[in-house]
Amino acid sequence: MHVLFVAPHFPSYQRHFVRAMHSVGAKVTGIGEASPVYLDSELKSWLHGYEQVPSVCDEQAMLEAVRRVQRREWVDRLESTIEAHILPVAAVREACKIPGLSVEAAVLCRDKPQMKEHLRRHGIPCAASDGIASVDEAIAFVRAVGYPIIIKPRAGAGASGTTRCDNDGQLAAALKEAGVAQGQSVAIEEFIEGHEGFYDTMSVDGVPVMEFVSHYYPNVLDAMRNRWISPYIVSTNRLDASGYDALKELGRRVITTMGLGTTATHMEWFYGPKGLKFSEIGARPPGVGQWDVYAAGNDIDIYREWANAVVFGRIERRPSRRFASGIIALRPDRDGRIVGYEGVEEIQRRFGEYVTKAHLPPAGTPTQPIEAGYMANAWIQMRHPDYDAMREIFEVIARTIRVRAG
Template sequence: MKPAGEATEEAAGEAMAAGGTGAAGADRAAGTVLVVGSGTQEYREYLLRSAALRADLWLLDDAAPTWQAPHLTGWTEADPGDPHSLIRAARAVVDVRKVRGVLCHEEALILPAARLAEALDVPGPSLTAVRNCRDKHRTRALLRDAGLPQPRHAVVADLAEAAAAAEWIGYPVVVKPRGLGAGRGVALVRSAAELRELFAEARAAHWPGVPTYRVGILVEEYLDGPEISVDGVVHAGRYTPLFLARRLSRKEGALSPYFEETGHLVSADDPLLDDPALRWVLDKTHRVLGVNDAMTHTQVRLTARGFVVVEVNGRLGGDLVPYLGFLATGIDPGLVAVDVALRVPPRLTPVLTRTAGIRFLHPQEPCRVEHVTVPQADATKGLLRVVALAAPGDERGLPPLGHLQRYAYVLCEAGTPAECAARLDAAADQVRLKAGPLSVAPDERAAS
């Protein structure tokens, strides 16, 4: 392995272009992989770019490709959230090409993608596993019945049931929608006085294409302790953790009491990656949920009673966490994802040993952006990226009315987690947001 901190993002990019994980070149697979949706360029292009090194990619989406085009063999128009539309479009591709698998990185599309893979009888997301992961009540029940530690919880249909559950569990509790992801509608409720408003917000939360349930809200015991997430791979039933991200602590303020992500640190040599107790919990969790030949993103709390799985997402993590993992280890998640979709053994040998991190910047109050000023990236000082996510005139809100309303992020690397965290803080301090009030107040906007 190379010494910590020796490589830069440019060097890691060269490793990606060469096939990653120390390969001299990416061996191309015969046949075509169908890609269901593609997400946004900022957060998902790195995966598509790498995947194209391993296989011919054919996009199924509802708009003609733009930034995706250089990475594709072709595309077919389809509603990615509609399994019937996907199946019709895919069968037209099957008539002219050898389709070997289905690939999807998007939370809202992973269930239709699983139905497509089943209909075509090709490798892809497992319908059973996706359902077990997507339905958080089902996840809790399966893990609890398997003897894995889980928070006390109840699934409820209305405020009265939520209040009774909270009294039984004991405050503080967490309310969360049963089928959503990325923290939408999730809030910490500290008292009965807060429950009415936060429960109503959880019920109102939604995301296009994501299932809802009549009895659709979970009330859960609040798990105290550090948060981590693990992006891992299951091949032929064997689970291997790849990247372990430590959540940067959330500061009390504008985002409280919501669980909005503010940043992550990924270290190639994080000791938890080799912790036998964590590995046992992760392996058993994936076996219980029926995950086989997939990449997943698992959220875990390090509690006084041990590792407790919060949830499992049936796709790679967001927030560029897998990219941080690539920068830290040299393992290319885009290549691994294609290998998994084709059910061939993925190459999982690290070639780097360092730490990479990202910090997201949120406004202190809802605003209309006038200008975001960012410093120049400087790889020699470990500042690899500084990206403004808001343009003049854009509006930025806060939960519950605005979700993931970031105006910038900074991405750094260093030899140690402490050094990387310090670089992130220093870079974030150099970002300047000039903004004014919204033309319509958030409460008036909600009322309309």
């Protein structure tokens, strides 16, 4: 099989998709923005070919690149794994008659108001939501639904650009910040109280062949707005427990209803006083290094299983569920440059056997804003046979390690 893969060079984890496809016997041609001279020898050894384009989000440039390859040889698949690339790649895929995620499905995954409207029509429980392009439309929505509400980009990812509003003053400020008065269209949604997590799959022809469930502590909006919090994510190894049956059934219905075929998926959900609610879904792997967390917790090369699914329509190995696994973000106490750490030696002494990866930037490293995500500054990935013990270890780490900046 000949697979075109978008952006094999950056971010750095993209190379693992190329490695995995090469390892299962596929020919891989990369399409990316980097000059070929910047591709290292190892990455080049996995590539069958490479096409440089000015931007992988430029549909015309991508279309021309794909057609150049098609004039030389047959192309079986065109794959992308980054949120911003999904829609332009789907458009090129359709124009070049290559199987894979459709433009219709890609639009639904990217445009949150359309996504929720589509799923509500199919009986999927979602928060009340709409797309708005004026202050009057926002006020009408609030009068119908009530506070609190959230404002966010129609095609955002995670909590990026998301603002909670509890009153008219906060709403006015959020709308101004989002450019609504100038005609910018944004998503507006009912704020759902409850616990937040995500359901991830590798699906083949719309049927999950690998499933994972993870939990946020605390919820994302709180985690991304408060520096003092050391937020963490834990992926459960109790997926067969009956309490997850409704979530798995919901996730599978969403994948089928959205027409998501053979692809990785990442679906956010809430559970609270109003029951289980769908939040949003992407036709891509999760971010924040979560696939590496799954690999460590389940004794698999998850990139290779993704490649097996894409190339052969099946996987070789099932997740073992031996460990709960997760990541904790460690925030600098202020913006500036890293000065040093407190408590790391104690955590290493007590829990070092459970650490799978860690990133502790050295003194002098510039800090990143906390809004940049769980892997923006220091972080630790871990695994433990017991889910509750994994949570408690992360709580101890959050109380113990301090990242000092100046």
